[in-house]
Amino acid sequence: MTIVHDSVPTDLVGSVGLRGPRRDPAPLLPDAEPLRVLGTRAAVTGDPDLALDLYSRLVLGRRFNRQATTLTRQGRLAVYPASTGQEACQVTAAMVLADQDWLFPSYRDTLAVVARGVAPIDALTLMRGHSHCGYDPYEHRIAPLATPLATQAVHAVGLAHAARLRAAADPRASAANVVALALVGDGGTSEGDFHEALNFAAVLRAPVVFLVQNNGYAISVPLAKQTAAPTLAHKAVGYGMPGRLVDGNDALAMHQVLTESVAHARAGRGPVLVEAITYRLEAHTNADDATRYRSAAEVDDWRTRDPLTRLEAHLRAHGQLTDATAERLAAQAEELAAEIRAQFEAAPEPDPRSLFAHVYATPTSQLREQAADLDARLALDAEFAADNSHNFDHTDHADHAAEGAGGQLDRDHDGRGDLR
Amino acid sequence: MSGAAAVTSEPAGTPAGRPVGLPAGEPAATSMTMVKALNLALRDSLRDDPTVHILGEDVGALGGVFRVTDGLAAEFGPDRCLDTPLAEAGILGTAIGMAMYGLRPVVEMQFDAFAYPAFEQLFSHVAKMRNRTGGRMALPITIRVPYGGGVGGVEHHSDSSEAYYAHTPGLHVVTPATVADSYGLLRAAIASDDPVVLCEPKRLYWTTGPLEETAPIGRAVVRRTGTSATLLTYGPSLPICLEAARAAEEEGFDLAVVDLRSLVPFDDETVSAAVRATGRAIVVHEASGFGGIGAEIAARVTERCFHQLAAPVLRVTGYDIPYPPPMLEKHHLPSVDRILDAVARLQWEQ
Numbered sequence A: 001m002t003i004v005h006d007s008v009p010t011d012l013v014g015s016v017g018l019r020g021p022r023r024d025p026a027p028l029l030p031d032a033e034p035l036r037v038l039g040t041r042a043a044v045t046g047d048p049d050l051a052l053d054l055y056s057r058l059v060l061g062r063r064f065n066r067q068a069t070t071l072t073r074q075g076r077l078a079v080y081p082a083s084t085g086q087e088a089c090q091v092t093a094a095m096v097l098a099d100q101d102w103l104f105p106s107y108r109d110t111l112a113v114v115a116r117g118v119a120p121i122d123a124l125t126l127m128r129g130h131s132h133c134g135y136d137p138y139e140h141r142i143a144p145l146a147t148p149l150a151t152q153a154v155h156a157v158g159l160a161h162a163a164r165l166r167a168a169a170d171p172r173a174s175a176a177n178v179v180a181l182a183l184v185g186d187g188g189t190s191e192g193d194f195h196e197a198l199n200f201a202a203v204l205r206a207p208v209v210f211l212v213q214n215n216g217y218a219i220s221v222p223l224a225k226q227t228a229a230p231t232l233a234h235k236a237v238g239y240g241m242p243g244r245l246v247d248g249n250d251a252l253a254m255h256q257v258l259t260e261s262v263a264h265a266r267a268g269r270g271p272v273l274v275e276a277i278t279y280r281l282e283a284h285t286n287a288d289d290a291t292r293y294r295s296a297a298e299v300d301d302w303r304t305r306d307p308l309t310r311l312e313a314h315l316r317a318h319g320q321l322t323d324a325t326a327e328r329l330a331a332q333a334e335e336l337a338a339e340i341r342a343q344f345e346a347a348p349e350p351d352p353r354s355l356f357a358h359v360y361a362t363p364t365s366q367l368r369e370q371a372a373d374l375d376a377r378l379a380l381d382a383e384f385a386a387d388n389s390h391n392f393d394h395t396d397h398a399d400h401a402a403e404g405a406g407g408q409l410d411r412d413h414d415g416r417g418d419l420r
Numbered sequence B: 001m002s003g004a005a006a007v008t009s010e011p012a013g014t015p016a017g018r019p020v021g022l023p024a025g026e027p028a029a030t031s032m033t034m035v036k037a038l039n040l041a042l043r044d045s046l047r048d049d050p051t052v053h054i055l056g057e058d059v060g061a062l063g064g065v066f067r068v069t070d071g072l073a074a075e076f077g078p079d080r081c082l083d084t085p086l087a088e089a090g091i092l093g094t095a096i097g098m099a100m101y102g103l104r105p106v107v108e109m110q111f112d113a114f115a116y117p118a119f120e121q122l123f124s125h126v127a128k129m130r131n132r133t134g135g136r137m138a139l140p141i142t143i144r145v146p147y148g149g150g151v152g153g154v155e156h157h158s159d160s161s162e163a164y165y166a167h168t169p170g171l172h173v174v175t176p177a178t179v180a181d182s183y184g185l186l187r188a189a190i191a192s193d194d195p196v197v198l199c200e201p202k203r204l205y206w207t208t209g210p211l212e213e214t215a216p217i218g219r220a221v222v223r224r225t226g227t228s229a230t231l232l233t234y235g236p237s238l239p240i241c242l243e244a245a246r247a248a249e250e251e252g253f254d255l256a257v258v259d260l261r262s263l264v265p266f267d268d269e270t271v272s273a274a275v276r277a278t279g280r281a282i283v284v285h286e287a288s289g290f291g292g293i294g295a296e297i298a299a300r301v302t303e304r305c306f307h308q309l310a311a312p313v314l315r316v317t318g319y320d321i322p323y324p325p326p327m328l329e330k331h332h333l334p335s336v337d338r339i340l341d342a343v344a345r346l347q348w349e350q
């Protein structure tokens, strides 16, 4: 069975002629307003356990963001692009995926990675500057955090396509139902790779959900300078996939739209583009000065639409959140923060000898030579450090070495690393 | 699908016991074009390993603009030989995702200069994924790039882009100059657990030769022994170097010619030995000289063979100009005359 032939959609209008399939765009169009559940009847009649579950994840997510930001101030993280204010997007993106599904995160999505089960210390090795990816992508079915914007969206297409190919080859394989969810920012939607990912996904009918967290800015550049499209969700129509617009600060709405989108993809109906309207409450990263491009009034206004407080207000109003539960969740959040701090205390330093380990399956002779060179230098450093520890004579050489090491420490500790 | 399956070291495409580079059922003496040998390598790989998938522009019904994928979609179906939308970053990015899931994609870039849109995917992901993931995620992707000039191509159809690839840690870069190597290197590239860029010299696509056993990736070969000086070359420039060596005989020079075949990994051993044997060396390639492969080789040879050298290592390369229009390309490309002129400059009277 081939799947490429299947890729011609069955819901065609007119014939497949030389000019290609013609489809009615109406069913693909996003709603005029972002889907909202909080404040509607659906929120009241919906599953109260789900609402409380979402709330507890938001509480933990917020605490994670706060702890990571603190770690940057302490110099323990080189950089952290916080998702504070976007937690509803982050936790639902992880929550709606089944075990066999794959997540394709960007640099802002560490929280989603943790929410899918990666230990915080492993999720944060990139930001620590320790190693580029601290978790096993195959164990968690999460691609490494991608920094080159929108590049990961194309990988999601390839993986989802491969899963379908393998399922077609062996219908009993678990691959049959794999969905890939790619996270992209509003700025990332301007990249060519975003366009190519959507186009490939639609043509191949790959089971991919593209979730755009529209947080209003790409570093300093507001959305108005990024696109002239009616909404980012409208971009879906040009590729022949449905676009969905959702209030990204409404956890119930996020959960609903992503659940439906994943089901759509899993059913073999092709990709979906979801635009979640949200807001980045913190600066782009700890190294950014957001006052240069947005007003305090704007940020304050968005604080009134904080996903956490909105869901909390809803739960309290309907008697679904007691003080006791709130205290228990707060205590759990503190436990998480303490655990992260403990993991950082215990975390090993990176081993310089790992530098040459994974460039190729087998190191080239040139890399072996270079590794031997580094080994020799490390041995000398160790010898020198041993000598120095019981010899406080300040020779020129010792001064120079100490300065070098100090300079390195300074760089590590002023938290000036950036993802730009 | 486990990670382990994606990084197996025993490629399914190399049945045990068969020498590298010899297709099954093909008498070794059969002479064929390089295009046919590449086509055969793809066919054998598709047949031997169900995880091999070809994707690219016009690779289906058309068989590729150079016909390297001729007949493969018909034989193996459109899923195994996929006509993609026209977007090189999309093609390579999709191949990355497929490789993540345990497939062995073979990507065709239509021409050298049209691979540039895929450079971000290539440099930031293909080359780095194994390293970024601490060895947990390998990307066994083969990227075929028809490259080089000498075929009368109008602009953007004749670039020599090999140095860009070779400069990027994490990629293997190989370039065949013979029919046998084109089969052997392509099969080895597909079987490799590392990403391999196969730079195919399009001016040699229609040359013919026998299929014979070849070496694995990473080995240069001495195509001609000599005593006067050593020409170090690869891909499209090999035939010119061999011709120059024949012409040099009349002037009393006995030139050795080394075909590098593999730019990364680089075979320092063979190259150094071949240079030490003569004490003089010239690197010949079509690509511009500045910051190119020739500069790297000259430096490596000098570092390793300094005391055996009787003259500086010289380079005969394309000029440092954008690739010229076809009516002028003969002035740009290394020629027998330019090579002989360089030989004459190797400080013979001492």
Ligand SMILES: Cc1ncc(C[n+]2csc(CCOP(=O)(O)OP(=O)(O)O)c2C)c(N)n1
Binding pocket: A108, A147, A148, A149, A184, A185, A186, A187, A188, A189, A215, A217, A218, A219, A280, A284, A419, A420
């Ligand atoms: C290809 C590429 N160009 C530029 C950058 C530098 N950069 C990092 S984040 C960023 C802004 C991205 O904005 P958006 O996509 O909205 O995501 P957000 O940071 O708001 O989550 C830029 C320009 C990059 N990482 N990759």
Ligand SMILES: [Mg+2]
Binding pocket: A185, A186, A187, A213, A214, A215, A216, A217, A218, A219
């Ligand atoms: Mg943004």
